[in-house]
Amino acid sequence: MKLYNWQFAPNCRRVRMFVLEKGMDLPAMSEVIGDGLRLTPDFIQMWPHAIVPLLELDDGTRFSEAMGICRYFEDINPEPNLLGSTPVERALVTMWERRAYDEGIIGTAEVVRNGLEAFHDRGLPGVTEVVPQIPALVERGQGRVRRFYDKFESQLRESRYVASDRFTFADITSLCAVDFAIFGGMPIPEACPSVKRWHANVSARPAAVSSA
């Protein structure tokens, strides 16, 4: 089993942290395919979708998408449970994990992909042709991240973890979103003390440190 892994990509960190929380041997399966802020040309040639992370099984089956890979790992390695133990918990983990992705990670990606010179002509991930940056998306993305923080502040004021009273995959993706937002120049606002408390707590987990 091989996990193609780009250190920079927040979607790869979601899977790295999931693997470490499962107690699986990450270094044994991880293959580095990114160089700083770029995927290596060899990887793109092998996988023209140019989407990471990518898991390759020993029989050659390949699939991408962090949620798909993590569902696979949860199926073959059920403990500790990270995707939910009951139908309702599974639905809530799926919902909050997706909110963190759609608002936090995608909002930050809009800011980074359309604002940093390093991503000139690479305005979208997963595309090998030229995609011009759209400067107006920087401001729109900042708004998405601001609303992400507000929404998660409301939720974390009521709940110790994002989707449940225990640590789940929703916390992993939310942590990756917040750390990506910090990278993108959008630290946790002062008005979000519950997010700060939760972030300090989750960041102290060994898997958070090792996956960063």
Next chain:
Amino acid sequence: MKLYNWQFAPNCRRVRMFVLEKGMDLPAMSEVIGDGLRLTPDFIQMWPHAIVPLLELDDGTRFSEAMGICRYFEDINPEPNLLGSTPVERALVTMWERRAYDEGIIGTAEVVRNGLEAFHDRGLPGVTEVVPQIPALVERGQGRVRRFYDKFESQLRESRYVASDRFTFADITSLCAVDFAIFGGMPIPEACPSVKRWHANVSARPAAVSSA
């Protein structure tokens, strides 16, 4: 159990079709909350996330996100299986379902939300404050949909259905994506005969007709 349902929204259609494929009684649970191209103000007041679809259980628990709701339905009503029967099939359904969403539905949403006068100042879903349209996103969204068609043409040339040799949730989301793209002025290209063959086949299912 109540499913808050906006007829226009492709994400609501994903769940409507899933429910019908499961043989569940959609009219008995469905509550209409959209008027043409707008959610009703009553719904937004009740659910400030302003995201649809939303499921409300009899005990008052609420969750949104089509994938979260469908996971819940698959758990409480396992047959016919639509999310995958084995770990690998579940991963492949998750991956392809997500590609159809991220490229087909989001690509079209960029075109529609940033191009149609009806969405003036509503450039993003799930936001109640003003989000100005960004005209440059129309072209970028068209590119995403063009690549979506190309990618699914390659896949459907090799496979009768999107993720597997049988009908799954990946076909539901892909159908909703294609029909949304057609609404957005991006019909299936002539260069994609396999997508056309698959689309005619899947569109003939009773659940496709009743959910449209």
